[in-house]
Amino acid sequence: MSFRPAATVGMSLAEVDTPCLLLDLDAFERNLQRLPDSLKGLPIKLRPHAKSHKCPEIARRQLAAGAVGVCCQKVSEAEAMVDGGIGDVLIANEVVGAAKLKRLCELARRASIKVCVDDAGNVRDLDAAAHAAGVTLDLLIEVDVGAHRCGVAPGAPAVVLAKQITASANLRFAGLQAYQGTAQHVRKVAERRDAIAQAVADVRHTQQLLKDAGIDCDYVTGAGTGSYLFEATSSVYRELQAGSYIFMDADYARNEWTESGIPAFEHSLFVWTTVMSATMEGRAVVDAGLKASSVDSGMPRVADYADVEFVKASDEHGVLQYRSSTRFKVGDKLKLIPGHCDPTVNLYDWFVCVRNGRVEALWPITARGALL
Amino acid sequence: MSFRPAATVGMSLAEVDTPCLLLDLDAFERNLQRLPDSLKGLPIKLRPHAKSHKCPEIARRQLAAGAVGVCCQKVSEAEAMVDGGIGDVLIANEVVGAAKLKRLCELARRASIKVCVDDAGNVRDLDAAAHAAGVTLDLLIEVDVGAHRCGVAPGAPAVVLAKQITASANLRFAGLQAYQGTAQHVRKVAERRDAIAQAVADVRHTQQLLKDAGIDCDYVTGAGTGSYLFEATSSVYRELQAGSYIFMDADYARNEWTESGIPAFEHSLFVWTTVMSATMEGRAVVDAGLKASSVDSGMPRVADYADVEFVKASDEHGVLQYRSSTRFKVGDKLKLIPGHCDPTVNLYDWFVCVRNGRVEALWPITARGALL
Numbered sequence: 001m002s003f004r005p006a007a008t009v010g011m012s013l014a015e016v017d018t019p020c021l022l023l024d025l026d027a028f029e030r031n032l033q034r035l036p037d038s039l040k041g042l043p044i045k046l047r048p049h050a051k052s053h054k055c056p057e058i059a060r061r062q063l064a065a066g067a068v069g070v071c072c073q074k075v076s077e078a079e080a081m082v083d084g085g086i087g088d089v090l091i092a093n094e095v096v097g098a099a100k101l102k103r104l105c106e107l108a109r110r111a112s113i114k115v116c117v118d119d120a121g122n123v124r125d126l127d128a129a130a131h132a133a134g135v136t137l138d139l140l141i142e143v144d145v146g147a148h149r150c151g152v153a154p155g156a157p158a159v160v161l162a163k164q165i166t167a168s169a170n171l172r173f174a175g176l177q178a179y180q181g182t183a184q185h186v187r188k189v190a191e192r193r194d195a196i197a198q199a200v201a202d203v204r205h206t207q208q209l210l211k212d213a214g215i216d217c218d219y220v221t222g223a224g225t226g227s228y229l230f231e232a233t234s235s236v237y238r239e240l241q242a243g244s245y246i247f248m249d250a251d252y253a254r255n256e257w258t259e260s261g262i263p264a265f266e267h268s269l270f271v272w273t274t275v276m277s278a279t280m281e282g283r284a285v286v287d288a289g290l291k292a293s294s295v296d297s298g299m300p301r302v303a304d305y306a307d308v309e310f311v312k313a314s315d316e317h318g319v320l321q322y323r324s325s326t327r328f329k330v331g332d333k334l335k336l337i338p339g340h341c342d343p344t345v346n347l348y349d350w351f352v353c354v355r356n357g358r359v360e361a362l363w364p365i366t367a368r369g370a371l372l
Numbered sequence: 373m374s375f376r377p378a379a380t381v382g383m384s385l386a387e388v389d390t391p392c393l394l395l396d397l398d399a400f401e402r403n404l405q406r407l408p409d410s411l412k413g414l415p416i417k418l419r420p421h422a423k424s425h426k427c428p429e430i431a432r433r434q435l436a437a438g439a440v441g442v443c444c445q446k447v448s449e450a451e452a453m454v455d456g457g458i459g460d461v462l463i464a465n466e467v468v469g470a471a472k473l474k475r476l477c478e479l480a481r482r483a484s485i486k487v488c489v490d491d492a493g494n495v496r497d498l499d500a501a502a503h504a505a506g507v508t509l510d511l512l513i514e515v516d517v518g519a520h521r522c523g524v525a526p527g528a529p530a531v532v533l534a535k536q537i538t539a540s541a542n543l544r545f546a547g548l549q550a551y552q553g554t555a556q557h558v559r560k561v562a563e564r565r566d567a568i569a570q571a572v573a574d575v576r577h578t579q580q581l582l583k584d585a586g587i588d589c590d591y592v593t594g595a596g597t598g599s600y601l602f603e604a605t606s607s608v609y610r611e612l613q614a615g616s617y618i619f620m621d622a623d624y625a626r627n628e629w630t631e632s633g634i635p636a637f638e639h640s641l642f643v644w645t646t647v648m649s650a651t652m653e654g655r656a657v658v659d660a661g662l663k664a665s666s667v668d669s670g671m672p673r674v675a676d677y678a679d680v681e682f683v684k685a686s687d688e689h690g691v692l693q694y695r696s697s698t699r700f701k702v703g704d705k706l707k708l709i710p711g712h713c714d715p716t717v718n719l720y721d722w723f724v725c726v727r728n729g730r731v732e733a734l735w736p737i738t739a740r741g742a743l744l
Contacts, residue, residue: 076375100389118651121701150657277490277521290712347743372376
C-alpha cells in the first residue's frame with residue numbers, strides 16, 4: 001500500500017517523475033530561519049503546526065531552529081510525530097470519542113501532550129479516560145476569539161470549564177487555546193491586526209475572570225502565518241502555532257504583507273508536473289489534477305510562467321491556458337504552486353527535496369492520512 | 373506510514389472511529405448489479421473505471437458482475453490493480469515520460485494493457501520503449517469528442533496518428549478512446565443526450581476516414597455514469613467506462629435522471645464523522661474537513677438530516693448549520709455524502725464495509741495516492 005517515490009537521491013530534477021511534491025531546500029531553510037529570526041527579543045516561543053507538513057524530518061528541523069515542540073490536529077498525527085522523535089506535542093484541537101481518548105492517554109505516557117476542550121461532557125470523558133489509564137492530562141480551554149468554529153465564548157464560559165477541570169482528579173488546567181483562524185487569510189494588514197487586537201482583548205478579559213476565580217492562567221497559545229507577529233507582540237500569547245510559513249502557498253501569497261512586519265516567506269513547496277497533452281490552440285494539459293493539488297482555496301499557480309494560467313482541474317488532469325507567447329510541448333515539466341499547502345501535502349507520501357537542480361533527500365510524510 | 377483502520381470486523385457502526393470512509397454493502401451491491409442489468413441485450417461491454425475506488429476488492433466484484441476488465445488513469449494505479457489480480461487494464465489516459473513508459477512496458481508483460489495517445493512524439497517514445505522492453509503495445513487514439521481536454525480533433529488528425537501507429541514496429545492500433553467527460557455532470561438529460569449524440573457523430577466520422585485509409589477500427593470506448601446508456605445504445609461504442617455508479621456522490625445526484633433510462637443508483641459511500649464541538653447557537657462542528665472529503669464539487673451533504681447543512685470545511689473541521697429543530701451534541705456520529713467520490717476515496721487507506729449496522733469487512737484502497 002506504499003508507492004515508490006517519484007525520485008531517487010542524486011537524480012537531476014529533470015529526471016524526477018510526476019506528479020510529485022518538490023521541496024526547494026534553499027527556500028525552505030530560509031523560511032525555517034526567518035520566522036524565529038523575526039521573534040528575536042520578544043517574550044514568545046514557537047510551536048509550529050505540523051498539520052502543514054505531517055513530516056517528522058521537518059519537525060526536527062523546526063526544533064533545531066528553536067521551536068519548543070509542535071502542534072497537531074489529530075491523535076494519530078501526534079502519534080506519528082512522537083514515533084518520529086518529537087517529545088512535546090500540543091493537540092490544538094478537541095479530541096472526542098472513547099477510542100481516541102484511549103490512544104491519547106497511551107501517548108501521554110511517552111511524550112508531553114496537551115489537548116484542547118470546549119465541552120463539559122468531553123472534560124468528564126477525558127477525566128475518566130485518564131483515570132482508567134493512570135495518567136494526568138493537561139487541558140487547554142479553547143476560547144472562540146472570532147473564528148466561530150470551536151471554542152467556548154470568552155469570559156464566563158471559560159471560567160465554568162476551568163473550574164470543572166481543576167476539580168477533576170486526573171486533569172490539569174494548562175491555559176487557553178486562542179486561535180483566530182479566519183483572520184489568517186484576510187487580505188488587508190489592518191484588518192488582520194484589528195482581528196488579533198480583538199482576540200487579545202477577549203483573552204485578557206478571560207484571564208481576568210479566571211484570576212478573579214483564583215485560577216492562574218499564564219499560558220496562551222494561538223496564531224498562524226498570516227498574523228503571528230501581532231500575537232507575538234501582544235504580551236498575552238506565550239506560544240505561536242504558525243505552520244504554513246515554511247511552504248508559503250498561493251492563497252497565503254495573496255495576502256498583503258508590507259507593513260505587517262512579517263518577513264517575506266518564499267514559495268518552497270511545488271507540485272512537479274508534466275505536460276501530457278497539447279492538442280488544442282492556446283492550451284496544454286498537465287498530469288496534476290485534483291488528486292495532486294487541493295483546489296479548496298483556488299487553483300494552483302504556474303511557477304516561473306506569469307503568462308500561463310492553471311484554469312481547470314479534473315481528477316488527474318490540469319488545464320493550462322496561455323496568455324501570451326509561451327507554448328509547451330508534450331513532455332515538458334513545470335512547477336505548480338499549490339493553492340493550499342496543508343491538504344495538498346496530505347495527498348503525498350514523500351517530499352522530494354531538491355537543491356541546485358538535484359534530489360538531495362526524500363522525506364516521508366508519515367502522518368499523511370492521519371485522520372483519527 | 374500506514375495507519376490503523378478506524379474499525380475492526382464485527383464492530384458495531386456506533387463504535388467505528390471517525391472520520392472514516394463507510395461503504396454500505398447492501399447499497400453498493402445493488403448499484404454493482406444495476407448497471408450491468410441495464411445493459412442486458414445491448415451489444416456493449418462494461419469496463420468500469422477503477423480511479424473511483426482504487427481497490428482491487430471492488431474491481432474483482434465488478435468482474436464477477438460481468439465486467440471485462442477495468443480502466444485506470446495512471447500506470448501506478450494499473451500496477452496496483454494487476455498486483456490485486458486484475459488481468460486486463462485499459463489506461464484511459466496518456467502516459468508520458470521515460471520512467472512511466474518503462475513501467476508500462478513491464479506491466480504489459482504480465483497483463484493485458486492498453487493505453488491512449490494523442491501526440492506523435494509520444495507515439496515515437498512508446499515505440500522505442502516497447503522495442504527496448506521487447507513487447508508490443510496496444511494503443512488507443514484519444515479523440516476529443518467535446519470535453520476539450522486531451523485528444524486529437526475527430527477526423528483527419530486521428531488518421532494521421534493511426535497511420536503512424538500501424539507503421540511502428542512495436543505498436544498495435546487498437547481503436548478509439550472517445551470519452552465525453554464534460555457531459556457527465558450536465559444536469560439536464562436532453563443536454564447530456566445531445567452531447568453524446570455529437571460524440572457519436574464525431575466517432576462515426578473518424579471511423580469512416582480510418583476505413584477510407586484502410587485502417588480497421590471497431591473498438592471504441594468511453595462513457596461515464598451520467599451518460600452511459602446513450603453510448604450503450606449508439607451501436608458505435610464497444611465498451612463503457614462508468615465508475616461512479618457504485619458510489620453515487622452528491623454532485624452526480626444533482627443531475628436529472630428521470631427519462632434518461634439510467635437506473636437510480638443509491639448513495640453507498642459515506643464519510644462517518646463525529647460532532648466534536650457544539651458551543652454555538654444553530655451550529656455544530658464535525659471532525660471531517662478538507663482532508664476527509666474533497667470539496668472540489670461542493671460541500672458534502674449530511675445524510676439522514678435534510679434540515680442540516682454542511683456549510684464550511686477547513687482542514688480538519690466541518691461546520692454544520694441547523695435549518696430547523698435538529699440539534700447535535702458532542703460525540704454524536706453522522707454520515708456525510710461526499711461531494712465528489714473519486715478524490716474523496718483517494719484520501720483514505722480503507723473502506724470500512726458495513727451491513728446491518730456491523731462492520732463486515734475492511735477493504736484496502738491499495739491504489740490510494742497512485743499518482744505516477
